[in-house]
Amino acid sequence: MRVLVVNAGSSSLKVRLLDAADALAETLDLPPARPGEDNAELAERLAAAGDVDAIGHRVVHGGERFRHAVRIDEGVTEELRALTDLAPLHQPGSLAGIEVAERAFPGVPNVACFDTAFHVTLPPAARTYPLPAEWRARWPLRRYGFHGLSHAYASRRAAELLGAGGDLRVVTCHLGAGASLSAVRGGESVDTTMGFTPLEGLMMATRSGSIDPGIVLWLAERKGVPVSELADGLERGSGLRGLAGTADMREVLAQAGSGDERARLALEVYLHRLRASIAAMTAALRGIDALVFTGGIGERSAPVRAAAVEGLAYLGLELDPLRNDTADGDADLTAEGAAARVLVVEAREDLEIAREVRGALRS
Numbered sequence: 001m002r003v004l005v006v007n008a009g010s011s012s013l014k015v016r017l018l019d020a021a022d023a024l025a026e027t028l029d030l031p032p033a034r035p036g037e038d039n040a041e042l043a044e045r046l047a048a049a050g051d052v053d054a055i056g057h058r059v060v061h062g063g064e065r066f067r068h069a070v071r072i073d074e075g076v077t078e079e080l081r082a083l084t085d086l087a088p089l090h091q092p093g094s095l096a097g098i099e100v101a102e103r104a105f106p107g108v109p110n111v112a113c114f115d116t117a118f119h120v121t122l123p124p125a126a127r128t129y130p131l132p133a134e135w136r137a138r139w140p141l142r143r144y145g146f147h148g149l150s151h152a153y154a155s156r157r158a159a160e161l162l163g164a165g166g167d168l169r170v171v172t173c174h175l176g177a178g179a180s181l182s183a184v185r186g187g188e189s190v191d192t193t194m195g196f197t198p199l200e201g202l203m204m205a206t207r208s209g210s211i212d213p214g215i216v217l218w219l220a221e222r223k224g225v226p227v228s229e230l231a232d233g234l235e236r237g238s239g240l241r242g243l244a245g246t247a248d249m250r251e252v253l254a255q256a257g258s259g260d261e262r263a264r265l266a267l268e269v270y271l272h273r274l275r276a277s278i279a280a281m282t283a284a285l286r287g288i289d290a291l292v293f294t295g296g297i298g299e300r301s302a303p304v305r306a307a308a309v310e311g312l313a314y315l316g317l318e319l320d321p322l323r324n325d326t327a328d329g330d331a332d333l334t335a336e337g338a339a340a341r342v343l344v345v346e347a348r349e350d351l352e353i354a355r356e357v358r359g360a361l362r363s
Contacts, residue, residue, distance in 0.1 A: 001054060002017065002019050002025070002052050003052070003056055003354040003357050004049055004101070005055075005350040006097050007058045008094050008096060009093060012029055012030065013030040013031065013033055013046075014028075014029055015030060016028075017050065017052065018350060018354045028045070028049055030042060030045055030046065032096075033097045033099070034096060035096045039096065039099065039100045039103070040103070043100045043101075046105075052105060054108065054109050054110075054357050055105060055110045055111065056110075056113050056354060056356065057072070057097055057098055057101070057112050058149060058353060059080060059112045059113065060090035060094065060146060060198070061083050061090065061146075062083070062112075062114030062115075062117055063083045063116070064140055067120045068356075069117070070112055070360060071111050071360055072098060072110040072111060072112050076112065077095065080095060080098075081095060087197070090198075109361060111360045113149060113352070113353045115146045115147055115148045116145060118148030118149065118189050119143075119145030119192055121190065122145065122192070126284065128143070129141055143195035143196060145180070145182070145192035146178075147180045147182070149349040149352045149356075150172075150347050150349050151174060153347070153348050154294045154345045154347070155184040156187065157292075157330065157345045158170050158290050158292045158345060159187070161330060161343060162343075167185060168185070168186060168187075168290065169184075169288050169290075170183075170289065171281040171282060171290075171291050171292065172184060173274070173294065173298050175202075175274075175293065175295045175296070175297040175298035176296040176297055177204065177205040178198055178207065179204045180193045180198075181202065181277050183281035183285045190285065191281055192281075193277050193280075202270075202273055202277055203269055203270050203273050203274075204239045204240070205241065206235065206238060206241045207234065207238055208239060209239065209273065240266050244260075244263045244265075245262060245263075249301055250301075252267055252270075253301070267307075271304070278308065278312065288315055288316065290343055291309070291317055291341070291342045292342075292345050293305050293308075293342075294344070294346070299347065302327065305324055305342075305344070306321070306324055316340040317338065317340050318334070318335040319333050319334070319335055320335040330345050
């Protein structure tokens with residue numbers, strides 16, 4: 001089965017065509033699909049990908065309804081549209097991408113694959129916010145988790161690389177513009193750093209990550225900052241950009257190395273939170289067998305990997321400096337004699353989506 005994988009973002013439409021053996025047959029990076037627009041030209045360009053048997057879409061939010069990949073029909077589309085309030089920055093683009101694909105390939109089945117689905121296994125203690133009971137009864141206020149497609153693939157690939165199975169305890173670190181960790185035991189997510197929205201957890205490129213909610217209340221009530229300004233500041237003006245003036249980790253590293261104090265502080269805050277969160281995920285697992293780095297920063301930044309692992313020897317984690325500096329693609333970076341393994345795994349959400357598409361259409 002040839003599967004076309006569509007990842008609709010705010011700035012691009014990333015398309016990957018995988019053949020029956022999961023070899024990459026075609027790669028297209030197109031302009032983003034625009035919600036509410038015709039997108040006819042974009043559909044024509046998408047159709048140029050060639051013959052496909054099924055189309056898989058990355059959808060950020062599946063809410064409480066969608067716990068597995070699902071074939072898209074009119075009813076599913078309406079339910080996805082109803083979830084826009086939970087992911088206003090992501091869901092409209094996914095819906096537009098679905099519309100474009102249906103126009104480009106009429107009659108070809110489309111399947112929605114959800115970033116939240118991998119985390120439906122979170123136990124009650126990990127998914128529940130300690131909020132008033134009446135709030136929780138009235139609204140879906142719980143921790144959903146995100147980047148699930150990446151965490152699912154990275155944890156399964158780690159098990160393959162280690163020749164392990166069973167109750168393997170893995171902490172996966174998806175570090176990119178968005179960043180999150182997941183604690184995975186035996187292939188199931190038992191904890192993660194993102195929650196109700198992708199704003200919770202680690203400091204990111206432009207997102208604040210977890211902060212004291214009292215800050216938001218103080219700014220809104222005492223200083224009169226509009227909600228729209230608060231949302232924009234937390235989503236687009238915080239994180240690395242807020243502290244260092246740039247959202248690019250490569251620039252932060254270079255500037256910190258040149259003595260820039262803002263960049264140095266940004267890097268220290270980033271690493272402080274990353275190390276603390278790795279330890280927290282390890283606590284959720286009651287130990288660790290492997291730490292896995294993936295995503296743009298996780299895969300390409302040896303200094304970030306080294307600094308993240310530094311100081312975690314008490315968890316049995318230690319990098320081999322040469323292996324870390326020369327890693328290219330999937331690799332074992334573990335120092336000789338370390339009790340737990342450290343791996344880097346290429347992010348391949350396309351493979352995870354293709355796997356889920358085939359499973360959904362077989363069932």
